[in-house]
Amino acid sequence: MRMRLLHPTNRKIRLLVGIMVAGLFCIQCTKTDAFRESQFVQQISGASVGNTPSSTQATIERLAQTDQIGFLEHCLANYQGRYKDYTCTFIKEEVINGSKKPEQWIDVKFMDEPFSVAMQWTKNAPIGEAVLFVEGSYGDQMLVKPKGLLYVLVGTVRRQPDGREAMQNTLRPVNMFGFERAIENLLGVYRKAQANGHLKEAFGGYAKVAGRKTLVLVRYLPAEEDYPAYKTVIYVDTESLVPVCIEGYDWDEQLASRYIYKDIKFNVGLTADEFLPEANGMKTPK
Numbered sequence: 559m560r561m562r563l564l565h566p567t568n569r570k571i572r573l574l575v576g577i578m579v580a581g582l583f584c585i586q587c588t589k590t591d592a593f594r595e596s597q598f599v600q601q602i603s604g605a606s607v608g609n610t611p612s613s614t615q616a617t618i619e620r621l622a623q624t625d626q627i628g629f630l631e632h633c634l635a636n637y638q639g640r641y642k643d644y645t646c647t648f649i650k651e652e653v654i655n656g657s658k659k660p661e662q663w664i665d666v667k668f669m670d671e672p673f674s675v676a677m678q679w680t681k682n683a684p685i686g687e688a689v690l691f692v693e694g695s696y697g698d699q700m701l702v703k704p705k706g707l708l709y710v711l712v713g714t715v716r717r718q719p720d721g722r723e724a725m726q727n728t729l730r731p732v733n734m735f736g737f738e739r740a741i742e743n744l745l746g747v748y749r750k751a752q753a754n755g756h757l758k759e760a761f762g763g764y765a766k767v768a769g770r771k772t773l774v775l776v777r778y779l780p781a782e783e784d785y786p787a788y789k790t791v792i793y794v795d796t797e798s799l800v801p802v803c804i805e806g807y808d809w810d811e812q813l814a815s816r817y818i819y820k821d822i823k824f825n826v827g828l829t830a831d832e833f834l835p836e837a838n839g840m841k842t843p844k
């Protein structure tokens with residue numbers, strides 16, 4: 559009996575690991591907590607959109623005020639022509655299946671070619687303290703570093719980016735992360751709504767997000783055709799022309815999601831070595 563206590567059976571170990579894995583994918587949440595106002599978003603007045611030539615400034619403002627599809631197409635082309643990688647702090651809040659999830663803070667490294675994302679949670683990690691995804695590697699699965707003792711027991715685990723377990727904890731999987739895919743996704747919804755005659759848009763003026771000047775786009779959609787939100791508010795940095803904050807409101811006009819990028823550093827020279835498991839505090843999975 560004493561020896562069995564000191565040396566638990568494989569069945570007991572599997573049971574323990576199963577319980578801990580189940581706990582890994584559960585997040586404490588409440589259904590009644592409302593989103594608070596973001597400390598990083600502040601409405602401002604003013605006509606200047608940043609340190610850009612006056613002719614470019616006029617074009618940017620005109621598009622933002624009159625043609626949001628054209629404006630976002632301009633932003634996408636600008637991104638594709640200027641940026642290869644970046645680091646940032648990513649802050650997200652989401653309501654999933656009617657439950658508000660805790661605000662998450664994530665340190666991010668991102669590289670476009672190949673599409674590579676390394677995330678390290680610094681606040682309210684949902685399924686693990688770190689996630690790594692490199693398109694075309696590891697069977698197109700993300701690598702997850704479980705929290706605490708579970709990592710000691712099971713090591714690095716593989717999960718489908720848009721699998722059931724992952725999507726219990728996020729509205730957008732890691733393989734859809736980043737400015738380019740965010741703009742492409744926004745444009746896809748804009749074009750669909752325009753083709754259906756559903757698109758309503760408004761210029762939201764000017765704001766600061768984490769100290770950066772932005773132009774604000776507002777999009778309204780009806781509760782049909784599986785549109786993602788009734789109202790989407792997009793804050794586009796006036797110099798980098800990337801969406802540094804995106805907010806989505808449901809058809810009860812309640813804030814359902816908020817994504818903020820802050821402390822962005824572009825073209826820092828990231829390489830493939832930065833996206834190896836060992837460079838992100840993980841062991842290579844077996």
